[in-house]
Amino acid sequence: MSEWRRVAGFSRDLSLAVAVTDGVVGGAPVGDVRVRIEESDVRPIRNPSSYYLFFDLPQESVTVAVDGGGRYRDASTTVNLDPAATDTHDAGEAVEVSLEPTPAYPFPAGLTRVRGTLLDGETPVEGATVGVTGHSRTVTTTDAGEFVHYFDAIASADVEWVDPDPTDDEPGRRLYRPGGSDPTFEVSDSPDGSLGGFQTSVEVRVGTLTTHDLTY
Structure with missing residues (x-):
């Protein structure tokens, strides 16, 4: 043994x-x-x-x-x-x-999110900080200027239904409208400082992907 x-x-x-x-x-x-x-x-x-x-x-x-x-x-x-x-x-x-995710992340279906490119004219802006007024989350643009901002909690009071438009076959849609207005996307920082303070409102559809570029 x-x-x-x-x-x-x-x-x-x-x-x-x-x-x-x-x-x-x-x-x-x-x-x-x-x-x-x-x-x-x-x-x-x-x-x-x-x-x-x-x-x-x-x-x-x-x-x-x-x-x-x-x-x-x-x-x-x-x-x-x-x-x-x-x-x-x-x-x-x-x-x-x-x-936090990059634009390459496999987001689950049904999550409200906005994907786009931050542009200074026609030039993508890398390394800029993008946020939404009233939300603490910020994202950083990629080397191609791309970003994705997602909303993980939307109150029913901030959702507005827009009826379909029969003149152009636009379907009805549920929009995220906090306080009755489209959310404001803002650039709080950029590598050369030129875009800091830039703001623009974006129509955001609830429960799906909205594609929208931010152009300065």
């Missing part, structure tokens, strides 16, 4: 657990998402619950960086692992990172 004997042992200390979620539908993100620590070469272990576990990190402030692949925007957050600091992170609690 074979006899097993323990010849060596080692232990590792859990420094950080990172939970990455899909900001649109919740749960684990789809596609090739990668998590790393900018200040370290330590690679995480992904457990069956989809947490990214980092062991034996330096006891200092570190940056958790998430590469969203093609379907999500990259994200990052700073975590202090210094036990002497007043804001040190508890290793028993996961750091949560919610990923």
